[in-house]
Amino acid sequence: QKEVEQDPGPLSVPEGAIVSLNCTYSNSAFQYFMWYRQYSRKGPELLMYTYSSGNKEDGRFTAQVDKSSKYISLFIRDSQPSDSATYLCAMSDRGSTLGRLYFGRGTQLTVWP
Amino acid sequence: EADIYQTPRYLVIGTGKKITLECSQTMGHDKMYWYQQDPGMELHLIHYSYGVNSTEKGDLSSESTVSRIRTEHFPLTLESARPSHTSQYLCASSEGLAAPNEQFFGPGTRLTVL
Numbered sequence: 001q002k003e004v005e006q007d008p009g010p011l012s013v014p015e016g017a018i019v020s021l022n023c024t025y026s027n028s029a030f031q032y033f034m035w036y037r038q039y040s041r042k043g044p045e046l047l048m049y050t051y052s053s054g055n056k057e058d059g060r061f062t063a064q065v066d067k068s069s070k071y072i073s074l075f076i077r078d079s080q081p082s083d084s085a086t087y088l089c090a091m092s093d094r095g096s097t098l099g100r101l102y103f104g105r106g107t108q109l110t111v112w113p
Numbered sequence: 114e115a116d117i118y119q120t121p122r123y124l125v126i127g128t129g130k131k132i133t134l135e136c137s138q139t140m141g142h143d144k145m146y147w148y149q150q151d152p153g154m155e156l157h158l159i160h161y162s163y164g165v166n167s168t169e170k171g172d173l174s175s176e177s178t179v180s181r182i183r184t185e186h187f188p189l190t191l192e193s194a195r196p197s198h199t200s201q202y203l204c205a206s207s208e209g210l211a212a213p214n215e216q217f218f219g220p221g222t223r224l225t226v227l
Contacts, residue, residue: 088156103155
């Protein structure tokens with residue numbers, strides 16, 4: 001069983017739509033949950049992160065973590081064509097001295113005008 | 114914008130050639146990583162380093178080798194490239210002192226072995 005599962009999509013939505021991206025995981029030791037965004041021909045960059053359970057909002061983006069279900073989500077409100085990218089979830093446990101991250105496969109999102 | 118650089122960005126090379134993928138960061142980060150990324154697949158950790166003169170293999174078996182002689186430099190070498198090495202290679206670094214351990218990525222090197 002993979003540590004992190006993420007539906008690769010692709011997902012195609014019209015501008016202004018609400019987008020929901022999700023990941024599930026199996027390791028209950030994971031404490032930090034991150035979303036990276038990767039534009040075509042670029043490296044991933046951190047979009048936002050959440051510690052343990054709960055919600056975190058940053059502008060049009062909201063990250064949610066449900067540790068009881070081992071399920072995390074990223075919501076994008078009022079999606080824009082500039083949001084078109086691949087979104088990767090990543091997770092780590094608190095005790096890792098390496099700071100090891102476990103990544104999902106990424107979901108490819110296209111927002112059309 | 115992260116100060117981590119990779120060269121070359123694209124490389125097409127014949128089977129059997131020796132290649133070195135360069136990665137440099139100017140952030141003074143101790144921890145550095147190499148990932149392999151194929152379309153629609155997870156980032157697979159192939160090498161990592163805690164600091165100078167420290168290198169370890171990651172989860173994904175790789176025929177490549179790495180070195181860390183200077184903090185800022187973490188090159189990856191393939192002694193004899195094969196078509197199975199065709200992939201995108203991403204280098205990353207992190208301060209690694211405190212969670213959540215944000216990793217900063219370079220733009221990647223897309224390698225094609227003919």
